[in-house]
Amino acid sequence: MTGDSTVSAVVDEITALGPFFAVAVHPPGSEPPEPWQPMSRTLLAARVAGVGDWLAAAGGQPPGAVEVRVAASVAHLGLAARLVSPALAAAVLRSRALAPGFADLRWQHAVGGPIPLSLPHDAFAGAAVGSPSRLADELSSRLLDGALRELADAMGEFSVSPHILWGNTASAVNGAATMIKAARPDLTARTRTITALLLERPPLRDASTTTPDGVFRRRSCCLIYRAAPDGKGSLCGDCVLSH
Template identity: 75%
Template sequence: MTKPPTASAVIGEIAVLGPFFAVDTHPAGTEPPDPWQPMSRALLEARVTGVRERLAVAGGQPGDAVEIRVAASVAHLGLAARLVSPALAAAVLHGLVLAPGLADLRWQPVTGGPVPLSLPDDTLAGDPATTPTRLADELSGRLLDGPLRELAAAMEEFSLSRHILWGNTASAVNGAATMITAARPDLTARTRTLTSLLLARPPLRDTSTTTPEGTFRRRSCCLIYRAAPGGKGALCGDCVLRR
């Protein structure tokens, strides 16, 4: 019988896929030292403020020219991608479901780039799912309806609709899948099968569609185009507004 991979082996394999996949771990039930922090309103506000400032600088504008809700949506997309990416990779590689509660995760308040993420070490325990369908069910129930729903609820306080928030999450799922297949073409079929199953389940059902050319297209907009002067920025590749 093949031995299950060790936690360090799983983390190592995931990290090779890119910075959005890299995670640290801390002993379950303990508090890691500074600068690790639990998710909080203050941390979210700092992240949104930092994103707002960077968007304003990129557009040559004063900070208050960028709407808070625009910065909050961009910040949410980045945080959702940090939760989705390692979870999708662990699922594709080993059938594992990384889905601790949002309160159990620890973050570092850095500006720019993927925010550092630490998981409780017991998150990597458990039996792998045996089929793609079961794995998609587990991810939907434990990841999407777990920390990602908690994150969406927290970001609603920045005047973001659930339509945008779940669209961001769907975009994060597709983005993670794209990065996995770019780094590991041999995982393309497995990754795309699982991603399709996951996007077809609630709460992501009806958040996206596929164009006749086979391109992922979300049914909402992350609003980043509004950060440019006059609200005339470029649209993302998967935006609903793209024609």
């Protein structure tokens, strides 16, 4: 296991990139005190309901006006971003494949911003991985096919298709990369390389594409436009429906 000072340095460097990267750390095999809790069907349902009510209020609609699957897709996109962002940052900044198990994650219920996330201390263990290609392999097999697949499976219970959920995950990867490049322009080339390699690997291989001029486009829609009154909201910049 890496020492406490090393973990603190990694966490500080990641967290400095912004709120979607911020993480707390708890000892492995222990339970951090409330309000931290493991992800559960109850917590997911509360998150989906809270996001639905927030979207409805933003559109001047009553609670319950937004379709459950729309709220679930938007909630999933936010949760996927919370897992992807610190992991991509650790890969770019420290050449580490940060991929904690889903059961080891701890969350706090909060609506209106990035949901608080705590990782086990031993998620930071292990040596740095040398090449960007190996980093992408590790993140694909351990994070995308691990915690993010479990999250997608859980959110699928709210009638959101896997096509949309993996599109959300690809969008979260691209969003994290955009934030890293904005915060650390000196890491732009490395961020682009690792991101492109990750998006080429399963299960994201068919979830997005890159235009000839280098613009990211997902191959699905997160459905947020349907949250507006009469389902006539604006489309996201990377949406398949806007092109």
